[in-house]
Amino acid sequence: MIGAVKRAWANFRGFDLTGSTVPPMDGPLRPNAKLDAAPLLLDLADVDNLVLRGQQIVCSVGHEIHTLATAAGKNGQALSITGTRNAGKPVTSMAAAGDLLAVAVEGEGIHIERPGRASAELIRPEGLNLECITAMAFADPSTLFVAVGSASNPAHRWKHDLMTKTEAGSVWRVDLAAGSAVSIASGVAFPSGIIVSKDRVFVSEAWRHRVLSMGLDGSRQQIALGSLPAYPGRIAPTAEGGFWLAMFAPRNPLVEFVLKEDEYRSRMIETIDPEYWIAPSLATGRSFLEPIQGGARKKLNMLKPWSPTWSAGLVVRCDETMSMLRNYQSRADGDVHGVTSMCEADGRLLIGAKGSGKIVAIDELARHAAK
Known part of the structure; x- marks a missing residue:
């Protein structure tokens, strides 16, 4: 009886009882x-x-590692x-600290490349799922913090991890000298980004749409940034x-609803x-077989970029406490979607959009710093 009354009241007032609402892109x-x-x-x-190793810009494409350099382009530097x-x-x-580079290779381990050494050192810490780093x-030249997205899925099966609601990720502290690792957090819903700042570690928890803050030993866990309208990454x-x-991707009310429909999701x-x-998705619009949500597509032959979409581009500038300050976006009708990495080099921010296959630059860093 109480349930029927609640549903009737929710229908009258327009409440969402399914928990499928997504916070708005605002502020x-x-x-x-x-x-x-x-x-x-x-x-x-x-x-x-995309990382900066010393003065070199480095990125990966599949099993290849590329070194990039500035060159003359149509609109200035390219x-x-x-x-x-080939890895x-x-x-x-990948992660860099000065000339030190760490490269995680699926199923193989972590290669530590040090300046002045001809070959890389391979580390295979026990307990980590080496397929999903x-x-x-x-944190320093001898300590590496590692986010393992899932204990049961490789990194390229991130959609499976979300749609099966696995939530089996973990965070590790690796002693590079000893080659050993200690788990400092478990049960994390696909940690997809990590950074160390003084005595704190910030971790992106993608499937719970938030960024966690914790001590170097995993203690004092708290939410640094929550209720995000998109899936946080690196x-x-x-x-x-x-x-x-x-x-790397926006949240969608339809996806939120499907995550609550177990039988439908299993059959899908x-x-x-x-x-x-x-x-x-990191990118959409490549096939007519993709799921269609009318509001995010075309009406009267016009794409509605303000409507919910399956993919977008989004980079957010945060302060030292992970509070959001400003953002850079590519909306539904844009073509810089699926941003998975970025680094600062030569006074500008380089942004790698894996979904669209582009590297773009934000050149207004100095102007913002002067404010």
Whole structure:
């Protein structure tokens, strides 16, 4: 009886009893098209793990690692590939500290490349799922913090991890000298970004739409940034203090609803190709077989960019406490979608959009720093 009354009252007032609502893009997340207006530096399909190693810009594409350098372009400086090497298997994450580089290779382990050494040191810490190292960050030259997205899925099956509601990620502190690792957090819902700041570790918890803060030993866990309208990903430091936070896909009310419909979701997973699931995506509009949500598509031959969409581009500038300050977006009708990594180099922010296969630059850092 009470349930019927609650449902009737909710229908009358317009309440959402399914929990499928998504927070609005407002305040520091107010929509804009700054990523689409940013200068294009390089077209590079599936670009990921953009990091600055010393004075070199490095990124990965599948099992290849590219070294990039500035070159003359149509609109000023561009990027070109100056070197390529093969890691043998897909590179799932990279982190740099000065000239020190850590490369996580799917199923193989973490390669530590030190300056002046011809070969890399391979570390295979016991207990980690080496197929799903999603993010890494150096605390110092001998300590590496590692985010493992899932204990049961490889990194490229991130959609499976979300749609099966696995929530089996973990955070580890790795002693590079000893090659050992200690788990400092478990049961994390796909940690996809990590950074160390003084005595705190910030971790993006993608499937719970928040960023966690914890001590270097995993103690004093708290929510630093919550109720996000998109899935948070990798975190990069800024020269002026604070962080850059990538959000690799927007949340969608239909996806939130499907996550609550267990039978439907199970049948979808069993019978439909993951590319066409009702699930977030790094890029959309490539096939007519993709799920259609009318509000996010075309009406009278016009795309409605303010409507909910399956993919978008979003980078957020946060302060030292992970409070949001401003953002750079590519909306539904844009073409810089699926941002998974970024780094600062030469006084500008380089942004790698894996979904769209582009590297763009934000050149207004000095203007914001002067305010």
